[in-house]
Amino acid sequence: MSKKIISYSEMIGQAITSNMKKNNKIFISGLEIDYSSKVFGSLNKPFEEFPSRFVQTPAMENGLCTILAGSAINGMRPIFVNNRCDFLLLAFDPIVNIIDKWNYMFDGNAGNCPIVITAVIGRGWGQGATHSQSFHNFFSRLSGINVFLPTFPSDVSRVYNYALKTKKASIILHHRGLFKIKEKQNFSKKFCLSNIIKKGKDLAIITFSYGSIQSLQVSNKIEKKFGRKITILNLVSLNPLDKTKILRVAKNHKNILLLDIDHDEGGINDQIFNIIKTNFVNKIIKKIGYKKIPAPAAESLEKLYYPSNQVIYDIACKLLQINHKKNKIKTDYNFVGPY
Amino acid sequence: MSKKIISYSEMIGQAITSNMKKNNKIFISGLEIDYSSKVFGSLNKPFEEFPSRFVQTPAMENGLCTILAGSAINGMRPIFVNNRCDFLLLAFDPIVNIIDKWNYMFDGNAGNCPIVITAVIGRGWGQGATHSQSFHNFFSRLSGINVFLPTFPSDVSRVYNYALKTKKASIILHHRGLFKIKEKQNFSKKFCLSNIIKKGKDLAIITFSYGSIQSLQVSNKIEKKFGRKITILNLVSLNPLDKTKILRVAKNHKNILLLDIDHDEGGINDQIFNIIKTNFVNKIIKKIGYKKIPAPAAESLEKLYYPSNQVIYDIACKLLQINHKKNKIKTDYNFVGPY
Amino acid sequence: MIKSPYKINKNFSKLNPFSKKNLLNIYHKLYFSRFVEEVIQNEYPNQQMKTPTHLGIGQEAISVGVCLNLKKKDAIFSHHRSHLPYISSDGSIYKLFCELLGKKNGSSGGKGGSVHLCSRSNGFYGSTAILGQAIGLAAGAGLAFKLKKKKNISVAFFGNSSLEEGLSFETLNFCSLKNIPTLFVYENNFYSTEMPNYKGDMKNFNPQKIVKGLGIKYLKVDGNNISDVFFKSKYAIDYIKKNSRPVFIEFITYRWLEHCGPYYDYALKRYYRTKKEVMYWKKFCPVASFKKFLIKKGFNKDISLLEKKINKKVNLIYKKALKSKKPILKDLQTNV
Amino acid sequence: MIKSPYKINKNFSKLNPFSKKNLLNIYHKLYFSRFVEEVIQNEYPNQQMKTPTHLGIGQEAISVGVCLNLKKKDAIFSHHRSHLPYISSDGSIYKLFCELLGKKNGSSGGKGGSVHLCSRSNGFYGSTAILGQAIGLAAGAGLAFKLKKKKNISVAFFGNSSLEEGLSFETLNFCSLKNIPTLFVYENNFYSTEMPNYKGDMKNFNPQKIVKGLGIKYLKVDGNNISDVFFKSKYAIDYIKKNSRPVFIEFITYRWLEHCGPYYDYALKRYYRTKKEVMYWKKFCPVASFKKFLIKKGFNKDISLLEKKINKKVNLIYKKALKSKKPILKDLQTNV
Numbered sequence A, B: 001m002s003k004k005i006i007s008y009s010e011m012i013g014q015a016i017t018s019n020m021k022k023n024n025k026i027f028i029s030g031l032e033i034d035y036s037s038k039v040f041g042s043l044n045k046p047f048e049e050f051p052s053r054f055v056q057t058p059a060m061e062n063g064l065c066t067i068l069a070g071s072a073i074n075g076m077r078p079i080f081v082n083n084r085c086d087f088l089l090l091a092f093d094p095i096v097n098i099i100d101k102w103n104y105m106f107d108g109n110a111g112n113c114p115i116v117i118t119a120v121i122g123r124g125w126g127q128g129a130t131h132s133q134s135f136h137n138f139f140s141r142l143s144g145i146n147v148f149l150p151t152f153p154s155d156v157s158r159v160y161n162y163a164l165k166t167k168k169a170s171i172i173l174h175h176r177g178l179f180k181i182k183e184k185q186n187f188s189k190k191f192c193l194s195n196i197i198k199k200g201k202d203l204a205i206i207t208f209s210y211g212s213i214q215s216l217q218v219s220n221k222i223e224k225k226f227g228r229k230i231t232i233l234n235l236v237s238l239n240p241l242d243k244t245k246i247l248r249v250a251k252n253h254k255n256i257l258l259l260d261i262d263h264d265e266g267g268i269n270d271q272i273f274n275i276i277k278t279n280f281v282n283k284i285i286k287k288i289g290y291k292k293i294p295a296p297a298a299e300s301l302e303k304l305y306y307p308s309n310q311v312i313y314d315i316a317c318k319l320l321q322i323n324h325k326k327n328k329i330k331t332d333y334n335f336v337g338p339y
Numbered sequence C, D: 001m002i003k004s005p006y007k008i009n010k011n012f013s014k015l016n017p018f019s020k021k022n023l024l025n026i027y028h029k030l031y032f033s034r035f036v037e038e039v040i041q042n043e044y045p046n047q048q049m050k051t052p053t054h055l056g057i058g059q060e061a062i063s064v065g066v067c068l069n070l071k072k073k074d075a076i077f078s079h080h081r082s083h084l085p086y087i088s089s090d091g092s093i094y095k096l097f098c099e100l101l102g103k104k105n106g107s108s109g110g111k112g113g114s115v116h117l118c119s120r121s122n123g124f125y126g127s128t129a130i131l132g133q134a135i136g137l138a139a140g141a142g143l144a145f146k147l148k149k150k151k152n153i154s155v156a157f158f159g160n161s162s163l164e165e166g167l168s169f170e171t172l173n174f175c176s177l178k179n180i181p182t183l184f185v186y187e188n189n190f191y192s193t194e195m196p197n198y199k200g201d202m203k204n205f206n207p208q209k210i211v212k213g214l215g216i217k218y219l220k221v222d223g224n225n226i227s228d229v230f231f232k233s234k235y236a237i238d239y240i241k242k243n244s245r246p247v248f249i250e251f252i253t254y255r256w257l258e259h260c261g262p263y264y265d266y267a268l269k270r271y272y273r274t275k276k277e278v279m280y281w282k283k284f285c286p287v288a289s290f291k292k293f294l295i296k297k298g299f300n301k302d303i304s305l306l307e308k309k310i311n312k313k314v315n316l317i318y319k320k321a322l323k324s325k326k327p328i329l330k331d332l333q334t335n336v
């Protein structure tokens, strides 16, 4: 059993289902959740097992998020599912003014608000500017909400098990490029804010979500080609941020690469830069993020907008003082649309 | 005439009025805008002169912002007035998905969306967690919207003159502690992203909005007491950010203090820290911001939540290696409520 | 001038079968609410309560009448004008005063202020300062009751502007669709801040048609008549429980004081409504009119005794609150 | 199974006075819309148009009929199902194809994709991918016309889900209050993605009552009958201009293909609606039924000529679009 291979998408379904079995306060709500694709298949299993614990709704992100917050305050554990992170903009008021602050504003006397909000980060295949955003950099600045971006099925499992039990609210963002990622199901169950997914002494990459996948591809190539080894720190949680682990990794590496899956100025990259530089003045740090523009729809522009493996490869090689010039590396992002 | 003393609040009114005279496409909309206080008096003058160009509305922040965006796309220049920055959360969808991206998404073929959004940042007198927030750190990450936080009447004048003429949309955030700030009206009219409001060689403070006022008070005291001189760079614009000026100031100072009027991690402080450290490795930089928690209502807690002049003073003295110990400095924030 | 669609003190006769004790209990609640608000009104200018405060004087019958029909395990949410529903659900007055004074013993430890009250053990789940939220939150609490198969209901207290927000529309549609046991208490006091709704923002807005258009039962009630409020909300709550369907009640009422703060608008020379209009509405005072009814019944003495007792008690509590401790540094970062 | 409240091809007789040229012009528009969408439908599986695309096949009569009554300077906004209103307002087909193919010559330079079309010179101001926005944006354009004292109107095309968003409620209230000259074109096609509205999200939702509750004129029209659409929207637009008041029309129609993409749902074994239902609705085909009417009039030959001409032209344009250039690095950061 424990050696079964499971996909990211299946793991979401399994983690939710097993928690639903144990806790009858958990239910799932959102619009389009009984859409046949069931958020890239991730809700198939819970829907099969607990169809009556699905609350399918009209289009009403603000109202729904407020309502689900109210249900959480009254003892339930809603999972608010969104097909795109962008739609959450309509629910920023309940997220910021209710969920984030409920506990604090009443000094704990009005109960908790343990909602779990999940959303898909669209990328590629012409999603365009309003179906591809991620607001992790904003959400991470809130004090009352955990922000998780699991990369692997193992992260998914641990994050859901944690989020569906903790008293705090959580936002879980799933990059669309991850749903087919597979892993052997014999991973540790212990929740952790971050994990090292590759070890090496020559360079450290600190990243998360789809950034970790790209970093792995790039690192493997560099290792194969040049024998240089790279550490990758996969930040499963951006809020709280695993400062201890970041500093431990930073301590052991002279060269550090930070990779965000949003544009980089004023975001988590700068925050990590600050944490490292405040403690280790002499580290060489490079940052990678998107261009500071909305996402274009045309494929030819998408390729230039999202940092390709080549871009990461080139910068990593530069940090490693490898002169590769002619080496090419493909970006292995083959999502097929339309949605 | 040019020597007249004018308040921040009056300057808003005057700047809007004079622009309305020149451009009949400008109009003002919001809820509560004919509330007798007229946003701390700032709308008195435009209302007297152009009552028919006020569009007072029901409570409908999302709808209104979308509608005003539509009017801007169709050739008007709306000023969307908000009594609190917090209420804008309800309008994040049109701000982020329409106003920020309209020009880009259609590659310029669907016209501009030159709306001006203004909002008051509440502080003190028990405003509590949901009437005191500022989202400048979020807004500054957008690519299609200018973000201005004028500190002095002169800033107000230049910012409004610019914002009401440029093709881009602007968000102008007014800290509630500024409305009574007075200045002689013989200032330069040339728009600038930032300005040095005090010159000195011993320390540089980079800040904005009410942070600039506190920095001035602290610097004056330090200058009087110890003869040490401080440069204050007042960032009128956070988007775009005046990197050139920041680097120029940084170049000339070993010690730099960054002061945000929000909590500091992952915000503009980190961004500036990165800009400076990337160029000047050896600068000593300290950052000040709020605690990463919601704003409490009780006065005794507010005093601990908002960085007092004493906190800034102490850190500045430390950077200056002044050992003052017993010196006390008051925080001169005497807003009287209720609203 | 805005006039009431109802006649003054229309009718308390439906209360005639009630025992003296019951009737005095109702008056107790009405007078208590009024007096607590008056203490705040009188003390507010002393600048010790540093928090924006929206007083409910003139609107007491609604929360008293509705809450008389609720159970301790029902869930109440309120908009910014929060004191009356809090008091009517038996929230501690000491904690209320402490909260307004920014004290550690406040209902929210001083962190919330006037707009963020709560008394969970009394079913008052919380009030918030953002328009419309109470509506959505109450619906959510109702959804939770339904999912937990509890027989309780949830209640939202809110005013004109909350109803305008898209949130209310989305929520009502949801509650209708999902059979949520929620009572929507719409306090129509004819104004939002300084805007007369019926001339301004709500000129073409017909709550009855809209609410019915969403498939929800709608009632319109004289919100200044405690008898009407009591029986109509009793009917509504029975209906909700029996049918597991939401009900929406529009209560007509009037706010006497300024939107935020302790003064009469006319005293501050604000002209959005006239002194005459306020005086007209004072004749519909929900406390005085019910008192008249009881006096006619010969409860004169009981009433003045009761009033004196309340006055004394409330004043003492206020003094105690004044002396209680402020939150300090170690409290600042708890319960984040 | 969802059935139409109207009879098939109810009546085109009101169009009898129209000249042959006029009638053929209408058919031209209907057929042209249909054929362009069919080209996209057929080409889409080739993976050259990499952008989520919502085809409007089956709903042509609405945009054709409404747009026939508009002036070039009127302002049109649309939701995600954007092709038909774009085409009906005479937006360039070449630019449409280019946009879908991610080409530089696209109506949005390839930056927008299927959901972000525009043709400003034809009055098509833009379509967006977020539910409800078209409603608010159109109202804003209407407000601008009003403030500029222009006699133009604005139009919003949208579907069931947009109407559910609180944004639509806020906007309708605003338009009623401020006398905004906007036509709301509600394309009720009975589904949102894969949810049957009348069983699901809109079970208790009565647009007529709600819209009227906001003081706005409401009409319900057979959206598959070009004559009805034309005359009712003409009436509505005249009304808007004369009274400077908004009008809301609910058009009954049906989407043939899957929500997003080129296939029939039944072909993909999706069971939220039956093949039988789709076949039933195909009998209400707005193009075929009008064609029948014209054939009865003896326009047989003209029609087949016209169709052939369109087919050839559109196919050629598609080929040209295929060959046109992609945007490159220097285009990436323009117009931010």
Ligand SMILES: Cc1ncc(C[n+]2csc(CCOP(=O)(O)OP(=O)(O)O)c2C)c(N)n1
Pocket (backbone or CB within 6 Å): B031, B032, B059, B061, B087, B090, C054, C080, C081, C129, C130, C131, C158, C159, C160, C161, C162, C163, C187, C189, C191, C192, C193, C255, C259
């Ligand atoms: C989203 C939002 N917008 C604006 C405000 C500012 N505001 C506070 S109370 C109020 C008017 C409330 O009027 P009404 O709903 O009629 O309640 P009443 O005060 O009459 O009881 C407004 C506009 C707010 N609190 N929240």
Ligand SMILES: Cc1ncc(C[n+]2csc(CCOP(=O)(O)OP(=O)(O)O)c2C)c(N)n1
Pocket (backbone or CB within 6 Å): A031, A032, A059, A061, A087, A090, D054, D080, D081, D129, D130, D131, D158, D159, D160, D161, D162, D163, D187, D189, D191, D192, D193, D255, D259
């Ligand atoms: C705010 C928001 N929420 C969700 C979506 C996802 N979404 C896209 S289209 C759609 C359903 C649209 O149905 P309807 O409004 O009936 O229009 P139709 O597709 O039938 O023309 C949904 C839920 C979205 N685009 N925007």
Ligand SMILES: [Mg+2]
Pocket (backbone or CB within 6 Å): C159, C160, C161, C187, C188, C189, C190, C191, C192, C193
């Ligand atoms: Mg009111």
Ligand SMILES: [Mg+2]
Pocket (backbone or CB within 6 Å): D159, D160, D161, D187, D188, D189, D190, D191, D192, D193
């Ligand atoms: Mg539909």
